[in-house]
Amino acid sequence: MKQSVKLIAGNWKMNGSAASLAEIEAMKADAAMSPWQAEVVVFPPAPLIDRVSRAVGTAPIGVGAQDCRAEASGAFTGCVSAEILHDAGARWVILGHSERRHGLRETDAVVAAKVEGALRAGLHPIVCVGETLEQRDAGQAEAVVAAQVTASLPEALSGRDFTLAYEPVWAIGSGRTPTTEEIARMHAVIADAVAARLGEAAVARILYGGSVNPTNAPDILATPGVDGALVGGASLKAEDFLAIIRAV
Numbered sequence: 001m002k003q004s005v006k007l008i009a010g011n012w013k014m015n016g017s018a019a020s021l022a023e024i025e026a027m028k029a030d031a032a033m034s035p036w037q038a039e040v041v042v043f044p045p046a047p048l049i050d051r052v053s054r055a056v057g058t059a060p061i062g063v064g065a066q067d068c069r070a071e072a073s074g075a076f077t078g079c080v081s082a083e084i085l086h087d088a089g090a091r092w093v094i095l096g097h098s099e100r101r102h103g104l105r106e107t108d109a110v111v112a113a114k115v116e117g118a119l120r121a122g123l124h125p126i127v128c129v130g131e132t133l134e135q136r137d138a139g140q141a142e143a144v145v146a147a148q149v150t151a152s153l154p155e156a157l158s159g160r161d162f163t164l165a166y167e168p169v170w171a172i173g174s175g176r177t178p179t180t181e182e183i184a185r186m187h188a189v190i191a192d193a194v195a196a197r198l199g200e201a202a203v204a205r206i207l208y209g210g211s212v213n214p215t216n217a218p219d220i221l222a223t224p225g226v227d228g229a230l231v232g233g234a235s236l237k238a239e240d241f242l243a244i245i246r247a248v
């Protein structure tokens with residue numbers, strides 16, 4: 001059954017240092033003041049996962065990684081497996097982010113293999129999909145996103161709890177977002193594609209990501225079919241991220 005609690009995920013991307021632990025402390029203080037209505041997870045760069053996990057302690061903040069290698073171990077210099085991330089304290093992993101699909105030419109098949117790796121290691125996957133501006137302008141957005149969903153989700157997800165994130169490539173870091181009607185429509189397309197791929201019983205939380213900020217978060221989070229947000233830039237400062245968490 002789909003979790004009714006919304007998920008607010010903070011993707012730090014290639015930002016952060018030991019000084020970022022102060023943001024975790026600020027989040028913990030806020031959570032201790034009054035309970036959040038959302039599930040909250042932060043995704044620091046891999047070398048910070050251990051320290052962030054320790055800083056979180058028993059606070060209601062999940063910790064995840066921004067990517068993993070599909071294999072469990074081996075001669076893959078510079079790569080990190082889901083098992084290693086789990087050992088460091090991660091319980092979540094973002095897979096198929098557009099900055100990896102487009103910047104690093106990661107294919108749907110590679111993403112699907114990484115999802116299997118995440119499940120094997122006990123990490124909860126957040127699989128990202130989204131169209132480019134060219135694809136949107138050509139009227140292909142829904143077909144592109146549905147095809148990404150179909151090809152990025154392995155059979156192994158049947159009956160499992162997982163998360164998808166709709167992140168239009170043109171909305172990431174641009175200050176531009178689709179209208180809430182466009183977001184609602186695409187989330188329905190994604191839900192249909194999940195059902196077609198994994199069966200009617202399959203349900204996943206579907207997040208929206210791309211230029212979410214404290215101002216637009218209330219409308220986006222109230223949009224039908226939106227089960228939370230994947231936040232980039234606005235997750236780096238506790239003040240902004242907390243405003244988005246409190247918008248739920």
Ligand SMILES: O=C(CO)COP(=O)(O)O
Nearest residue numbers: 011172173210211232233
């Ligand atoms: O890519 C994103 C989150 O994964 C979105 O980034 P921004 O919120 O900075 O647009």
